[in-house]
Amino acid sequence: MRNSLGRVRAVAAKEFRHLQRDRLSRAMILGIPLVMTLLFGYAINHDVRHLSAGVVDEAQTSQSRQLLASLQATRVVDIVERFDNVGALTEALSRGAISVGVFVPADFERRFVRRDQPLVQLLIDGSDPVVQSVARSLAQMPNAALGTSAPGFELRVLYNPERRSPVFIVPGICGVILNLTMVLFTAVAIVRERERGNMELLITTPIRGLELMIGKIVPYMLVGYVQATIIIVLGAWLFDVPIRGSIGEFYVGIGLFVISTLTLGLVISTLATNQFQAFQLTFMSFLPQLLLSGFMFPFEGMPLPAQWLAELFPLTHFLRIVRGIVLRGADLSLLWQDVWPLGVFFVVFLMLATLRFRKRLD
Amino acid sequence: MTGRIAIEARGLSRSFGALKAVDQLDLTVPEGCIYGFLGPNGSGKSTTIRMLCGLLTPSAGTARVLGCEVPAEAETLKRKLGYMTQRFSLYEDLTVSENLYFLGAVYSLQGEALDAHIERQLERFELTDRAAQVAGTMSGGQRQRLALAAATLHDPELLFLDEPTSAVDPESRREFWDHLFEMVDHGTTILVSTHFMDEAERCHRLAILDQGRLVADGVPDDLMRDVGATVIEILSEHSRAVRDAIIGSTGVWHVAQLGNKLHALLDPELADPETRLLPIVHVVDGTARIHRVSANLEDVFVMATTGAPGA
Ligand SMILES: Nc1ncnc2c1ncn2[C@@H]1O[C@H](COP(=O)(O)OP(=O)(O)OP(=O)(O)O)[C@@H](O)[C@H]1O
Ligand SMILES: [Mg+2]
Numbered sequence: 001m002r003n004s005l006g007r008v009r010a011v012a013a014k015e016f017r018h019l020q021r022d023r024l025s026r027a028m029i030l031g032i033p034l035v036m037t038l039l040f041g042y043a044i045n046h047d048v049r050h051l052s053a054g055v056v057d058e059a060q061t062s063q064s065r066q067l068l069a070s071l072q073a074t075r076v077v078d079i080v081e082r083f084d085n086v087g088a089l090t091e092a093l094s095r096g097a098i099s100v101g102v103f104v105p106a107d108f109e110r111r112f113v114r115r116d117q118p119l120v121q122l123l124i125d126g127s128d129p130v131v132q133s134v135a136r137s138l139a140q141m142p143n144a145a146l147g148t149s150a151p152g153f154e155l156r157v158l159y160n161p162e163r164r165s166p167v168f169i170v171p172g173i174c175g176v177i178l179n180l181t182m183v184l185f186t187a188v189a190i191v192r193e194r195e196r197g198n199m200e201l202l203i204t205t206p207i208r209g210l211e212l213m214i215g216k217i218v219p220y221m222l223v224g225y226v227q228a229t230i231i232i233v234l235g236a237w238l239f240d241v242p243i244r245g246s247i248g249e250f251y252v253g254i255g256l257f258v259i260s261t262l263t264l265g266l267v268i269s270t271l272a273t274n275q276f277q278a279f280q281l282t283f284m285s286f287l288p289q290l291l292l293s294g295f296m297f298p299f300e301g302m303p304l305p306a307q308w309l310a311e312l313f314p315l316t317h318f319l320r321i322v323r324g325i326v327l328r329g330a331d332l333s334l335l336w337q338d339v340w341p342l343g344v345f346f347v348v349f350l351m352l353a354t355l356r357f358r359k360r361l362d
Numbered sequence: 363m364t365g366r367i368a369i370e371a372r373g374l375s376r377s378f379g380a381l382k383a384v385d386q387l388d389l390t391v392p393e394g395c396i397y398g399f400l401g402p403n404g405s406g407k408s409t410t411i412r413m414l415c416g417l418l419t420p421s422a423g424t425a426r427v428l429g430c431e432v433p434a435e436a437e438t439l440k441r442k443l444g445y446m447t448q449r450f451s452l453y454e455d456l457t458v459s460e461n462l463y464f465l466g467a468v469y470s471l472q473g474e475a476l477d478a479h480i481e482r483q484l485e486r487f488e489l490t491d492r493a494a495q496v497a498g499t500m501s502g503g504q505r506q507r508l509a510l511a512a513a514t515l516h517d518p519e520l521l522f523l524d525e526p527t528s529a530v531d532p533e534s535r536r537e538f539w540d541h542l543f544e545m546v547d548h549g550t551t552i553l554v555s556t557h558f559m560d561e562a563e564r565c566h567r568l569a570i571l572d573q574g575r576l577v578a579d580g581v582p583d584d585l586m587r588d589v590g591a592t593v594i595e596i597l598s599e600h601s602r603a604v605r606d607a608i609i610g611s612t613g614v615w616h617v618a619q620l621g622n623k624l625h626a627l628l629d630p631e632l633a634d635p636e637t638r639l640l641p642i643v644h645v646v647d648g649t650a651r652i653h654r655v656s657a658n659l660e661d662v663f664v665m666a667t668t669g670a671p672g673a
Pocket of ligand 1: 378381382383401402403404405407408409410448
């Protein structure tokens with residue numbers, strides 16, 4: 001047992017050194033989460049902020065002023081200019097001086113009381129694709145600000161019906177990036193030794209399959225944690241993604257997911273005969289997970305067989321766990337039905353990889 | 363030598379598809395000696411060593427190594443084994459000492475014992491100055507010294523060396539062999555494969571392989587004495603022409619050229635071979651000198667692989 005531990009440690013230390021010496025791997029550890037989070041975060045960022053807005057307030061009542069003040073407070077728009085009439089407002093819009101116009105009609109109070117007409121008119125540059133999200137966030141405004149249920153703006157949301165925002169996307173990115181990099185790291189780990197000729201020596205030593213496997217995943221668990229931390233910190237810092245649940249449980253979830261994907265990589269490594277094959281197999285395993293796990297398309301919208309298939313992917317369960325913890329503040333016991341499958345994946349993959357690993361050349 | 367047997371193989375065979383890489387090999391290696399495997403490329407040296415380490419499953423036959431059946435009990439055997447592969451198999455992106463620390467730990471050496479072993483190996487193989495050098499940047503000979511240091515780090519009872527000196531200069535090769543003799547003095551058994559005749563000559567015992575078959579084995583001196591041919595050496599400025607002239611004469615089996623020296627292997631039944639050859643040689647080169655010599659391993663090798671015609 002002590003010998004076993006010593007060997008696991010030796011392998012782990014060796015793998016860590018490989019990682020340290022390989023510039024590409026190092027770049028991958030930090031670069032992929034950074035770039036992907038920024039790309040996805042900004043690409044799907046519909047919560048636009050600080051749009052310059054112009055205002056025409058024909059009502060000039062305390063209530064209309066209160067509405068405009070709370071509009072300003074959302075920071076979605078910055079009220080930069082006030083106009084006397086709608087003509088001047090639209091002129092400024094078409095000039096491009098402002099991107100949003102807010103028109104409070106003179107009968108604002110009456111509309112507010114009677115609640116039969118929209119309270120406020122929004123004028124928006126329709127050629128700009130950010131219109132939808134701006135309109136959407138502002139649409140909630142009059143009601144929330146004034147504490148009424150009056151019909152605010154009539155709006156139809158034409159895309160992103162799930163209202164995907166970085167808040168929703170970033171935890172998903174965390175899963176997708178971890179999935180890809182973790183599997184890739186270990187998928188080449190054993191093939192590489194074979195290709196470089198190290199395997200013949202390694203299998204002549206007393207090392208056991210399980211010791212080798214565990215030794216090979218330990219350093220990458222650390223890598224997984226580093227990547228997850230980068231993504232979550234970036235998410236919180238740039239996109240205001242909160243972690244509503246406990247950080248500790250979040251990290252437990254990450255750990256489970258990381259070891260199940262690492263061992264999946266090991267299985268791939270015992271199947272592939274060279275590094276190129278290992279890459280191919282990794283992407284073959286990655287694509288269906290990307291498409292079916294609920295990251296790209298809403299899970300509930302998929303046909304049932306696809307949903308059943310998706311239950312076999314670690315990513316599917318991890319997405320539920322991480323969204324549960326990060327977005328809903330759920331704890332792991334509530335998410336138990338997605339926690340245990342990850343444990344099962346880990347054990348099954350580890351056994352598979354160990355059994356498939358032969359200390360033979362034939 | 364203790365008189366005990368380190369390796370015993372009977373009918374050991376291994377095929378790759380239709381190719382018989384090793385064919386019905388019988389082998390007995392006594393403990394505490396250096397046993398040589400001499401054979402041309404593809405003769406099955408590496409394949410045999412891999413089977414004896416338990417890395418390849420034999421297609422037929424049995425082998426007992428240090429009392430363990432291979433491949434069945436290979437895992438027990440592996441603790442007592444050192445194996446220096448033909449291709450450099452240490453980690454090229456790790457330094458000399460990192461490689462040694464890794465292997466030491468894998469062999470369950472720990473703490474101060476591990477440090478002491480590594481220091482000893484670094485000194486013994488003159489690698490102390492290179493301890494921090496990345497293995498991939500070392501020269502061929504330095505790598506082979508490192509590989510030997512790694513293979514002997516855990517003081518194995520049995521050491522397999524697969525062409526350990528192919529990249530080593532003659533001077534270092536002598537030192538390399540001094541190390542081997544030193545280890546044998548401490549009771550290690552060594553099986554070494556080689557292309558070099560001078561190395562083969564240093565072995566206590568030698569097996570000559572050709573196309574997977576064992577064609578000769580024994581003590582080098584005995585092999586040379588019992589070569590089964592008369593060896594005639596011819597010194598001539600026109601050795602090529604002389605060679606062409608004598609080849610094909612009755613009783614001349616084989617002629618090998620070494621610079622302006624020829625080694626002719628003749629039927630030992632042939633009476634008075636010098637006087638028979640001399641006139642033929644002198645037709646081409648009147649100044650050529652000719653005399654009988656004792657066989658060297660090259661001759662043994664040639665005889666073992668080409669054999670006597672019609673034999
Ligand atoms: N894995 C394999 N698959 C197919 N053929 C193989 C394999 N390994 C070895 N061989 C073949 O078996 C024969 C013996 O190979 P082996 O490596 O044992 O030769 P060797 O004596 O070590 O040669 P060298 O001196 O060149 O190292 C060769 O013809 C080789 O091509
Ligand atoms: Mg070989």
